[in-house]
Amino acid sequence: MTIQENVPLAPLTTLQVGGAARYFAELKQEDEVRQAVQFAKTRGLPLFVLGGGSNLVVADSGWPGLVLRIAIDGITTPPTPDTRGNAVLFSVGAGVSWDGFVAQAVVQNCAGIECLSGIPGSVGGTPVQNVGAYGQEVAETIESVRAFDLQEDRIVVLPNPACGFRYRSSIFNSTELGRYIILRVNYRLKRGGAPSLKYADLQKHFTERPPKAKKPSLAETREAVCEIRRRKGMLIVSGDDDCRSAGSFFKNPVLSDEQFKEMAGRAASKRLEIPSYPALDAQRKVSAAWLVENSGFSKGYVAGAAGISHKHALALINRGDAHARDIVELKEKIQRDVREAWGILLEPEPVFVGF
Numbered sequence: 422m423t424i425q426e427n428v429p430l431a432p433l434t435t436l437q438v439g440g441a442a443r444y445f446a447e448l449k450q451e452d453e454v455r456q457a458v459q460f461a462k463t464r465g466l467p468l469f470v471l472g473g474g475s476n477l478v479v480a481d482s483g484w485p486g487l488v489l490r491i492a493i494d495g496i497t498t499p500p501t502p503d504t505r506g507n508a509v510l511f512s513v514g515a516g517v518s519w520d521g522f523v524a525q526a527v528v529q530n531c532a533g534i535e536c537l538s539g540i541p542g543s544v545g546g547t548p549v550q551n552v553g554a555y556g557q558e559v560a561e562t563i564e565s566v567r568a569f570d571l572q573e574d575r576i577v578v579l580p581n582p583a584c585g586f587r588y589r590s591s592i593f594n595s596t597e598l599g600r601y602i603i604l605r606v607n608y609r610l611k612r613g614g615a616p617s618l619k620y621a622d623l624q625k626h627f628t629e630r631p632p633k634a635k636k637p638s639l640a641e642t643r644e645a646v647c648e649i650r651r652r653k654g655m656l657i658v659s660g661d662d663d664c665r666s667a668g669s670f671f672k673n674p675v676l677s678d679e680q681f682k683e684m685a686g687r688a689a690s691k692r693l694e695i696p697s698y699p700a701l702d703a704q705r706k707v708s709a710a711w712l713v714e715n716s717g718f719s720k721g722y723v724a725g726a727a728g729i730s731h732k733h734a735l736a737l738i739n740r741g742d743a744h745a746r747d748i749v750e751l752k753e754k755i756q757r758d759v760r761e762a763w764g765i766l767l768e769p770e771p772v773f774v775g776f
């Protein structure tokens with residue numbers, strides 16, 4: 422294990438802002454994780470665990486302690502397959518590219534994560550905010566998570582119910598924040614399973630097929646998801662400035678009946694209608710993108726070196742040479758204006774590091 426010093430973090434994130442890590446180590450083996458933790462403990466250094474850097478805003482002052490970049494590799498399936506319901510178990514290293522794993526699962530005709538195609542980041546990052554898109558979330562397929570428990574100083578295996586998965590949340594980013602370093606994630610997929618086509622955008626994509634055409638395959642579903650994501654700037658494409666983001670910057674707010682009534686009243690007074698999306702309505706969520714766009718911000722909005730993507734109202738972007746403070750200022754302005762217009766505080770989705 423090599424410990425480097427003063428390593429710039431911006432290039433290791435998709436938003437590409439922020440300062441350096443005082444100490445930095447890239448870890449490929451579980452043993453190295455233990456050693457690195459020991460290094461930090463003996464020096465009293467705060468730890469930050471970095472995956473693919475696709476959900477982060479790193480402070481301009483960087484990280485004062487040790488950043489551990491988890492690069493544990495490998496996708497394995499057990500020698501004795503679990504044949505219940507054609508289930509296939511995959512044990513995947515936390516450092517594996519998430520989309521690489523999705524591609525491999527689809528090639529092996531295994532269903533369960535095809536709608537999560539094109540999401541950047543590492544496998545180890547997926548349980549943290551219970552990654553989801555187009556009607557699927559990893560909570561549905563994660564069997565267990567293997568992690569280093571910093572509190573008990575040992576490796577543990579957390580079965581799915583122990584992970585406390587909810588919308589964009591798990592114990593890893595809430596009640597047990599900072600306690601676990603995820604080493605491997607075990608997914609249970611379904612060989613020969615049908616693709617999930619719950620989401621309106623996806624259904625629409627396939628409506629142009631001839632009526633007697635076969636149902637879309639997993640591979641076609643993956644392709645469709647990537648195409649839809651590309652159009653929304655939610656697929657990392659080199660040379661596309663709208664991709665210099667951390668994905669959706671705000672969560673869709675979950676409203677109580679009272680809050681919804683108040684919002685509907687405000688909409689009526691502005692002669693606006695709150696759009697209805699079955700996938701959101703079912704969970705009592707409203708579209709954060711709609712709130713942003715109806716509070717004075719449009720796609721392509723410019724705020725100095727920061728801005729909003731031309732393709733997606735929820736993606737705050739680094740227009741080229743932004744600092745973290747530019748992104749934070751824009752985030753705060755959006756939160757302020759949405760609150761004034763709608764009485765709702767938008768909660769950011771990315772993780773703020775070193776603030």
Ligand SMILES: Cc1cc2nc3c(=O)[nH]c(=O)nc-3n(C[C@H](O)[C@H](O)[C@H](O)COP(=O)(O)OP(=O)(O)OC[C@H]3O[C@@H](n4cnc5c(N)ncnc54)[C@H](O)[C@@H]3O)c2cc1C
Nearest residue numbers: 470472473474475476542543545546552553554603667668
């Ligand atoms: C263009 C774009 C599109 C996106 N689309 C979606 C989407 O559709 N749905 C969605 O849910 N998300 C989306 N995201 C957000 C992001 O891709 C996911 O949250 C992703 O899972 C983050 O993984 P990561 O490896 O990049 O984690 P990082 O950004 O490196 O870290 C995020 C958090 O996870 C923690 N973490 C990472 N790895 C580990 C580990 N091994 N052990 C413990 N903690 C760890 C970090 O400490 C941090 O708190 C998008 C982002 C971008 C840039």
